[in-house]
Amino acid sequence: MGIKLIKISVVYFVIGVCMGMYMSMTHSFDFTPVHAHINLLGWLTLAVAGLIYVAFPNAAETTLAKVHFWIHNISLPIMMIGLAFYVSGTESAEPAIATGGTLMVLGIIVYAINILKNVKS
Template sequence: MGIRLIKISAVYFTIGVCLGLYMSISHSFTLTPVHVHINLLGWTALTLAGIIYHLFPQAAATKLAKTHFWLHNIGLPLMMIGLIFVVYRHNAWIPVTALGGTLVVIAVIVFAVNVLQNVKQS
Protein backbone atom coordinates (compact mmCIF):
# COMPACT_ATOMS: atom_id res chain seq x y z
CA MET A 1 0.00 0.00 0.00
CA GLY A 2 2.83 2.39 0.83
CA ILE A 3 4.49 1.97 -2.55
CA ARG A 4 1.11 2.23 -4.34
CA LEU A 5 0.43 5.57 -2.63
CA ILE A 6 3.89 6.89 -3.39
CA LYS A 7 3.52 5.94 -7.06
CA ILE A 8 0.10 7.54 -7.45
CA SER A 9 1.36 10.65 -5.63
CA ALA A 10 4.03 10.96 -8.33
CA VAL A 11 1.22 11.03 -10.92
CA TYR A 12 -0.54 13.81 -9.01
CA PHE A 13 2.76 15.68 -8.70
CA THR A 14 3.29 15.48 -12.45
CA ILE A 15 -0.24 16.75 -13.12
CA GLY A 16 0.19 19.58 -10.60
CA VAL A 17 3.53 20.68 -12.02
CA CYS A 18 2.26 20.54 -15.60
CA LEU A 19 -0.77 22.61 -14.60
CA GLY A 20 1.57 25.11 -12.94
CA LEU A 21 3.70 25.30 -16.07
CA TYR A 22 0.59 25.81 -18.22
CA MET A 23 -0.56 28.66 -15.97
CA SER A 24 2.88 30.28 -16.09
CA ILE A 25 3.13 30.06 -19.87
CA SER A 26 -0.43 31.33 -20.44
CA HIS A 27 -0.19 34.00 -17.71
CA SER A 28 -3.60 32.82 -16.53
CA PHE A 29 -3.74 31.74 -12.91
CA THR A 30 -7.45 31.00 -12.69
CA LEU A 31 -6.73 27.34 -11.95
CA THR A 32 -4.45 28.07 -8.97
CA PRO A 33 -6.87 26.41 -6.51
CA VAL A 34 -6.77 23.22 -8.59
CA HIS A 35 -2.96 23.35 -8.83
CA VAL A 36 -2.62 23.84 -5.08
CA HIS A 37 -5.05 21.08 -4.12
CA ILE A 38 -3.54 18.55 -6.53
CA ASN A 39 -0.09 19.23 -5.11
CA LEU A 40 -1.17 19.26 -1.46
CA LEU A 41 -3.76 16.49 -1.36
CA GLY A 42 -2.34 14.43 -4.22
CA TRP A 43 1.42 14.79 -4.04
CA THR A 44 2.23 15.78 -0.47
CA ALA A 45 -0.49 14.03 1.54
CA LEU A 46 -0.32 10.77 -0.39
CA THR A 47 3.48 10.69 -0.35
CA LEU A 48 3.48 11.10 3.42
CA ALA A 49 0.74 8.47 3.83
CA GLY A 50 2.75 6.14 1.59
CA ILE A 51 5.86 6.64 3.69
CA ILE A 52 3.88 5.99 6.88
CA TYR A 53 2.36 2.83 5.41
CA HIS A 54 5.80 1.71 4.23
CA LEU A 55 7.31 2.25 7.68
CA PHE A 56 4.35 0.62 9.44
CA PRO A 57 3.25 -2.32 7.27
CA GLN A 58 0.76 -3.45 9.91
CA ALA A 59 -1.24 -0.29 9.16
CA ALA A 60 -0.87 -0.77 5.41
CA ALA A 61 -2.35 -4.27 5.58
CA THR A 62 -5.70 -3.12 7.00
CA LYS A 63 -9.07 -2.58 5.37
CA LEU A 64 -8.77 0.98 6.63
CA ALA A 65 -5.72 1.50 4.39
CA LYS A 66 -7.57 0.19 1.33
CA THR A 67 -10.59 2.33 2.18
CA HIS A 68 -8.34 5.37 2.58
CA PHE A 69 -6.65 4.70 -0.76
CA TRP A 70 -9.88 4.35 -2.74
CA LEU A 71 -11.83 7.17 -1.10
CA HIS A 72 -8.91 9.55 -1.56
CA ASN A 73 -8.26 8.57 -5.17
CA ILE A 74 -11.92 8.73 -6.18
CA GLY A 75 -12.64 11.90 -4.22
CA LEU A 76 -9.63 13.96 -5.29
CA PRO A 77 -10.16 13.64 -9.07
CA LEU A 78 -13.89 14.35 -8.63
CA MET A 79 -13.12 17.40 -6.54
CA MET A 80 -10.50 18.69 -9.00
CA ILE A 81 -12.66 18.17 -12.09
CA GLY A 82 -15.55 19.88 -10.35
CA LEU A 83 -13.33 22.71 -9.15
CA ILE A 84 -12.06 23.36 -12.68
CA PHE A 85 -15.63 24.02 -13.77
CA VAL A 86 -16.53 25.97 -10.62
CA VAL A 87 -13.64 28.43 -11.00
CA TYR A 88 -14.95 29.11 -14.50
CA ARG A 89 -18.36 29.88 -12.94
CA HIS A 90 -20.18 26.70 -13.92
CA ASN A 91 -21.95 26.46 -10.58
CA ALA A 92 -23.78 23.28 -11.53
CA TRP A 93 -20.48 21.52 -10.72
CA ILE A 94 -20.50 22.62 -7.07
CA PRO A 95 -22.14 19.35 -5.92
CA VAL A 96 -19.46 17.31 -7.72
CA THR A 97 -16.75 19.39 -6.06
CA ALA A 98 -18.46 19.00 -2.68
CA LEU A 99 -18.89 15.25 -3.12
CA GLY A 100 -15.23 14.81 -4.05
CA GLY A 101 -14.13 16.99 -1.16
CA THR A 102 -16.30 15.05 1.26
CA LEU A 103 -14.81 11.76 0.07
CA VAL A 104 -11.30 13.15 0.60
CA VAL A 105 -12.19 14.35 4.11
CA ILE A 106 -13.62 10.92 4.95
CA ALA A 107 -10.46 9.33 3.50
CA VAL A 108 -8.28 11.50 5.73
CA ILE A 109 -10.38 10.59 8.78
CA VAL A 110 -10.06 6.89 7.90
CA PHE A 111 -6.30 7.38 7.53
CA ALA A 112 -6.10 9.09 10.92
CA VAL A 113 -8.09 6.29 12.59
CA ASN A 114 -5.81 3.74 10.95
CA VAL A 115 -2.70 5.53 12.17
CA LEU A 116 -4.06 5.90 15.69
CA GLN A 117 -5.08 2.23 15.86
CA ASN A 118 -2.25 0.52 13.98
CA VAL A 119 0.91 2.60 14.08
CA LYS A 120 2.76 1.38 17.14
CA GLN A 121 6.32 1.53 18.35
CA SER A 122 8.09 -1.73 17.55
Protein backbone atom coordinates in the same frame (compact mmCIF):
# COMPACT_ATOMS: atom_id res chain seq x y z
CA MET B 1 0.11 -0.03 0.04
CA GLY B 2 2.95 2.34 0.82
CA ILE B 3 4.49 1.87 -2.60
CA LYS B 4 1.10 2.25 -4.34
CA LEU B 5 0.53 5.56 -2.56
CA ILE B 6 4.01 6.83 -3.39
CA LYS B 7 3.57 5.88 -7.07
CA ILE B 8 0.15 7.50 -7.43
CA SER B 9 1.42 10.60 -5.61
CA VAL B 10 3.96 11.03 -8.41
CA VAL B 11 1.15 10.96 -10.98
CA TYR B 12 -0.56 13.81 -9.11
CA PHE B 13 2.78 15.62 -8.87
CA VAL B 14 3.26 15.49 -12.64
CA ILE B 15 -0.31 16.73 -13.19
CA GLY B 16 0.18 19.57 -10.68
CA VAL B 17 3.53 20.64 -12.12
CA CYS B 18 2.20 20.56 -15.68
CA MET B 19 -0.77 22.70 -14.60
CA GLY B 20 1.61 25.15 -12.97
CA MET B 21 3.76 25.30 -16.08
CA TYR B 22 0.69 25.85 -18.28
CA MET B 23 -0.56 28.66 -16.05
CA SER B 24 2.86 30.26 -16.03
CA MET B 25 3.24 30.06 -19.81
CA THR B 26 -0.24 31.46 -20.50
CA HIS B 27 -0.21 33.98 -17.64
CA SER B 28 -3.65 32.68 -16.75
CA PHE B 29 -3.92 31.63 -13.13
CA ASP B 30 -7.61 30.76 -12.94
CA PHE B 31 -6.80 27.16 -12.05
CA THR B 32 -4.51 28.00 -9.12
CA PRO B 33 -6.88 26.40 -6.58
CA VAL B 34 -6.95 23.17 -8.61
CA HIS B 35 -3.16 23.23 -8.99
CA ALA B 36 -2.67 23.76 -5.24
CA HIS B 37 -5.12 21.04 -4.20
CA ILE B 38 -3.67 18.49 -6.62
CA ASN B 39 -0.19 19.17 -5.26
CA LEU B 40 -1.21 19.15 -1.59
CA LEU B 41 -3.91 16.46 -1.46
CA GLY B 42 -2.52 14.44 -4.35
CA TRP B 43 1.25 14.61 -4.28
CA LEU B 44 2.24 15.64 -0.78
CA THR B 45 -0.48 13.96 1.27
CA LEU B 46 -0.29 10.65 -0.55
CA ALA B 47 3.52 10.61 -0.58
CA VAL B 48 3.65 11.19 3.18
CA ALA B 49 0.95 8.56 3.76
CA GLY B 50 2.92 6.15 1.58
CA LEU B 51 6.12 6.77 3.55
CA ILE B 52 4.25 6.22 6.81
CA TYR B 53 2.91 2.94 5.47
CA VAL B 54 6.40 1.88 4.41
CA ALA B 55 7.64 2.66 7.93
CA PHE B 56 4.68 0.88 9.55
CA PRO B 57 3.75 -2.09 7.35
CA ASN B 58 1.17 -3.39 9.84
CA ALA B 59 -0.95 -0.30 9.17
CA ALA B 60 -0.43 -0.67 5.41
CA GLU B 61 -1.84 -4.20 5.37
CA THR B 62 -5.24 -3.28 6.82
CA THR B 63 -8.61 -2.94 5.16
CA LEU B 64 -8.61 0.64 6.44
CA ALA B 65 -5.52 1.37 4.29
CA LYS B 66 -7.25 0.01 1.21
CA VAL B 67 -10.44 1.96 1.94
CA HIS B 68 -8.41 5.15 2.42
CA PHE B 69 -6.55 4.58 -0.85
CA TRP B 70 -9.72 4.16 -2.89
CA ILE B 71 -11.77 6.90 -1.25
CA HIS B 72 -8.88 9.36 -1.62
CA ASN B 73 -8.24 8.53 -5.25
CA ILE B 74 -11.91 8.60 -6.22
CA SER B 75 -12.78 11.77 -4.33
CA LEU B 76 -9.80 13.90 -5.41
CA PRO B 77 -10.51 13.75 -9.16
CA ILE B 78 -14.23 14.40 -8.55
CA MET B 79 -13.42 17.42 -6.40
CA MET B 80 -10.74 18.78 -8.77
CA ILE B 81 -12.81 18.38 -11.93
CA GLY B 82 -15.70 20.10 -10.17
CA LEU B 83 -13.39 22.87 -8.97
CA ALA B 84 -11.94 23.34 -12.47
CA PHE B 85 -15.43 23.76 -13.92
CA TYR B 86 -16.46 26.03 -11.06
CA VAL B 87 -13.52 28.44 -11.44
CA SER B 88 -14.24 28.44 -15.18
CA GLY B 89 -17.67 29.86 -14.46
CA THR B 90 -19.85 26.76 -14.22
CA GLU B 91 -21.57 27.33 -10.90
CA SER B 92 -23.57 24.12 -11.30
CA ALA B 93 -20.32 22.20 -10.63
CA GLU B 94 -20.53 23.06 -6.95
CA PRO B 95 -22.17 19.72 -5.96
CA ALA B 96 -19.17 17.85 -7.43
CA ILE B 97 -16.84 19.90 -5.23
CA ALA B 98 -19.03 19.22 -2.19
CA THR B 99 -19.30 15.50 -2.95
CA GLY B 100 -15.60 15.07 -3.63
CA GLY B 101 -14.66 17.18 -0.62
CA THR B 102 -16.95 15.27 1.72
CA LEU B 103 -15.60 11.94 0.47
CA MET B 104 -12.05 13.28 0.86
CA VAL B 105 -12.68 14.18 4.50
CA LEU B 106 -14.15 10.72 5.12
CA GLY B 107 -11.11 9.11 3.48
CA ILE B 108 -8.75 11.13 5.63
CA ILE B 109 -10.73 10.19 8.75
CA VAL B 110 -10.36 6.52 7.74
CA TYR B 111 -6.62 7.11 7.33
CA ALA B 112 -6.42 8.79 10.75
CA ILE B 113 -8.28 5.91 12.41
CA ASN B 114 -5.91 3.45 10.75
CA ILE B 115 -2.83 5.34 11.92
CA LEU B 116 -4.09 5.81 15.47
CA LYS B 117 -5.15 2.16 15.70
CA ASN B 118 -2.27 0.41 13.94
CA VAL B 119 0.90 2.51 14.22
CA LYS B 120 2.78 1.35 17.27
CA SER B 121 6.33 1.67 18.48
